[in-house]
Amino acid sequence: MKKQSVVRSWPGRLGVMVALLATTAVLSSFLLSRADGPLFVFAGGPLRTGEPVELAGLDWNSLDSLHELEMEIVGTESSLTLWFSVHGGVPYVACDLDCVGGMLTRWPQQIDIDPRVVIRIDAKRAEGRLVHIPHGTDEYATVRAGRNQKFAGDAGGRAGAETDAHNTVVNLGEMITGRAQREEPGDRLYRIDPR
Numbered sequence: 001m002k003k004q005s006v007v008r009s010w011p012g013r014l015g016v017m018v019a020l021l022a023t024t025a026v027l028s029s030f031l032l033s034r035a036d037g038p039l040f041v042f043a044g045g046p047l048r049t050g051e052p053v054e055l056a057g058l059d060w061n062s063l064d065s066l067h068e069l070e071m072e073i074v075g076t077e078s079s080l081t082l083w084f085s086v087h088g089g090v091p092y093v094a095c096d097l098d099c100v101g102g103m104l105t106r107w108p109q110q111i112d113i114d115p116r117v118v119i120r121i122d123a124k125r126a127e128g129r130l131v132h133i134p135h136g137t138d139e140y141a142t143v144r145a146g147r148n149q150k151f152a153g154d155a156g157g158r159a160g161a162e163t164d165a166h167n168t169v170v171n172l173g174e175m176i177t178g179r180a181q182r183e184e185p186g187d188r189l190y191r192i193d194p195r
Contacts, residue, residue, distance in 0.1 A: 061086060072118040075116065085147040087146050126194075129195040131193050
């Protein structure tokens with residue numbers, strides 16, 4: 001008899017667990033959307049803190065020793081953490097996944113609507129705009145080669161491990177979606193210009 005009452009209450013317990021998980025997800029999303037920037041891999045709200053500076057006033061060649069920056073997409077009032085690289089004193093960011101025309105909406109689709117961004121790095125905050133660098137251009141080839149060298153992980157450690165994991169995900173995703181067989185690869189490269 002006792003076993004039947006446990007079985008009967010199991011759907012109720014499952015319902016309570018699902019409701020708790022849904023509530024936690026909604027509450028977390030709400031709190032993150034109001035956070036001052038991203039939190040680890042989770043998107044956050046607008047960037048509010050940091051010393052306001054001009055983008056061109058930052059020493060990007062020195063900052064290139066860092067791997068990540070925080071970027072707010074002004075049109076969506078959301079922010080994320082991205083790897084960046086520098087070429088000729090100019091910063092670049094990229095989306096290496098199936099960014100456009102894929103099954104999921106990625107941040108480059110938001111940039112297509114409004115390219116304004118705010119960058120936060122080294123406790124400084126600067127306004128900018130993203131400029132898409134098309135495949136097949138000299139700028140794309142040069143910057144992509146520099147990014148690959150920076151994140152190849154020749155020195156080992158975190159960057160090398162993250163690059164290996166990232167490349168595995170990208171290659172698998174492009175194979176599953178068929179993006180690898182299309183003329184235009186799914187990745188996007190952007191130069192960060194002052195606005």
